[in-house]
Amino acid sequence: MPRTRLDLDRIRAARRTIDPVYLDTPMYRCDALGRRLGCTVSIKLETANPVRSFKARGTELVAGLLAEQGRTAVVCASAGNLGQALAWSGRRRGLGVTVVASVRAPAVKLDRIRALGAELDLVDGDFEMARERAARIARERGIRLLEDSLDIETCEGAATIGLELAGGESPFDAVLIALGGGALATGVGHVLKTLVPETEVICVQPAGAPALTRSWHERRVITTESAGTIADGVAGRFPIPEVLDDLLVVADDAVLVRESSIIDGMRLLLEHTGLVVEPSAALGVAAVLEDRDRFSGRHVVTVICGSNVDLDAHRRWVHP
Known part of the structure; x- marks a missing residue:
């Protein structure tokens, strides 16, 4: 193959x-x-x-790697499920998690992201706008940007x-x-x-x-x-x-x-x-x-x- x-x-x-x-x-x-x-x-x-x-299978790998590296924060764009998973995995490892999502994402997903302790940043646009915003936050704060499907950990998880x-x-x-x-x-x-x-x-x-x-x-x-x-x-x-x-x-x-x-x-x-x-x-x-x-x-x-x-x-x- x-x-x-x-x-x-x-x-x-x-x-x-x-x-x-x-x-x-x-x-x-x-x-x-x-x-x-x-x-x-x-x-x-x-x-x-x-x-x-299923998303936490990947965020567990990412959060574990960041903790080993001594990193303290991570940001991602999410339609909702990745953000919940990253918040869960980050919280158990002491990572600060920021999730960028659309204001049009299902409220149940946004509420659970907040409940898991992540900082939620909402954009008035679709998922692609959230991706752009997350990349900007990563650059401004100097923190890890988790890109779902591009980052190999999300695929291998x-x-x-x-x-x-x-x-x-x-x-x-x-x-x-x-x-x-x-x-x-x-x-x-x-x-x-x-x-x-x-x-x-x-x-x-x-x-x-x-x-x-x-x-x-x-x-x-x-x-x-x-x-x-x-x-x-x-x-x-x-x-x-x-x-x-x-x-x-x-x-x-x-x-x-x-x-x-x-x-x-x-x-x-x-x-x-x-x-x-x-x-x-x-x-x-x-x-x-x-x-x-x-x-x-x-x-x-x-x-x-x-x-x-x-x-x-x-x-x-x-x-x-």
Whole structure:
């Protein structure tokens, strides 16, 4: 396999740095959901932890490294989940954490970032504006800027999910991964293509925020003017070139799904698994709904990547 920025030995070593509370998350077959979708479905539940998303696998590595270096502060831009994870990891290591987010981010995510002790800096714009603001704060204060998906720790932390998938007892045909900045997809994809290369790695992105999927298909960075989707956690407009290079190596396909399918996926996850998830976590189910013939009779794994969702919004979407 062509090389990526990731390293399997470092990924294996990462498990010794990450707090065990984030490791070995539940994975189980959901027959009720599978019958509804016409295939065998297993769920990898990355929400069963203190920050309700997979992001802390990466921030644990970053915060541990900064503590070893004697650094005292770090800043990141976040749609919400990374900020919570970094605040959690930084607090347990005595790091000052600043999170830059959009004022339009879900209130539940912003409230939890504050509750975890981070300084919250809000911008009146989208995630890309938050990225610019975070970079400026890092320069002005002389502190570490954590850039999700660009910083290899975020990818290799997420890649430990791939180790758990590859080490499972039940073989599967494909894994469906939400595609935003790319850390989850490149991390899990790298491990699976290294250890179980016959597994199909399929990335899923909302049609309203298609930049990285379009870039994957065109094999060059394509930006978009806007990112209109309820799946705020994956709503980026400017793909990172290094991430695209990695994704081109490890992903077998990248697909776009409609907003209506995302909502249907959230509803099915609630009805058949009892899970309240944020829109990004329903992308895998949405992909099956839109292409049932492709997955018919196959065993697929969908990574449930986050459950930090505004409950009022969830009720509007799922119980119109």
